[in-house]
Amino acid sequence: MITVLRLGHRPARDKRVTTHVALTARAFGADAVLVSTRDPGLERSIRGVVRRFGGTFRIETGVAWRRILNEWQGTKVHLTMYGERLEKVLPRIAREDLLIVVGAEKVPRELFDLVDWNVAVGNQPHSEVAALAIFLDRLLGPAALGREFAGPLRIRPSPRGKDVVESGT
């Protein structure tokens, strides 16, 4: 079970990036995303994708993130450019009930101490979306990306154009 916790989401400013975080979490093998700020529009949009493309991915917004971090029983990983190198720490990260925390631009300083691991996907500034994709890809292996979600919509790989198969529900 892999859960992504998104901190610092501001609905007006971060809607699109947080949508990317949630869809990346789903496509790369996580089971759920929790978003610190309440955002019904974001929930609707992600649930719409799950309904159309399948799977059991869950989203919840407006969560009490400090309590979640304090009470989490499994492993807590914070993805940050300031953290330890991914390739160094990945083999040591216990995978049971994993919580992956990604922040928006600024995260509260205390976060660094509330998790078990601060992990850097490269020590350069880039994107929590890219960091999450690479982290999940390294954690679960490239096969995770190719798995079937068995939804009513399915995309067939195509060299030119869009081949979307719609199955009866």
Next chain:
Amino acid sequence: MITVLRLGHRPARDKRVTTHVALTARAFGADAVLVSTRDPGLERSIRGVVRRFGGTFRIETGVAWRRILNEWQGTKVHLTMYGERLEKVLPRIAREDLLIVVGAEKVPRELFDLVDWNVAVGNQPHSEVAALAIFLDRLLGPAALGREFAGPLRIRPSPRGKDVVESGT
């Protein structure tokens, strides 16, 4: 030489996602990003990162994207959830003077025919930022992510907190 071409950028709506595209391009080993819509604020922000963190990454906005695609001499790859599977086509993609095209929500239909390869990083909806990161990671190998940029600011990996080294310029 690897160039990323970002299409469909709307400065108000996509500023943050396009910033993530550009920074991901830089951190994962591309040399430049071209953005279809003019956006001086975006240019300033990316050049600021390059100045502080180093390297020779370039950004240009307001480019004539159709002309660029028509006149490009090297290989042109479009990252799209509708494309062929990455693992299948990657070995066949010539890497000389590579142009990687990523769109925002909708791309013009003609784009699919203007490129050499339409490539899917998984056939599920997620994020052009994640797709770009994984594509560059598979293309260049994981070592690319760890390389030094020799800028005035350097981040030292740390288990707890922020260790930023500022060197004299």
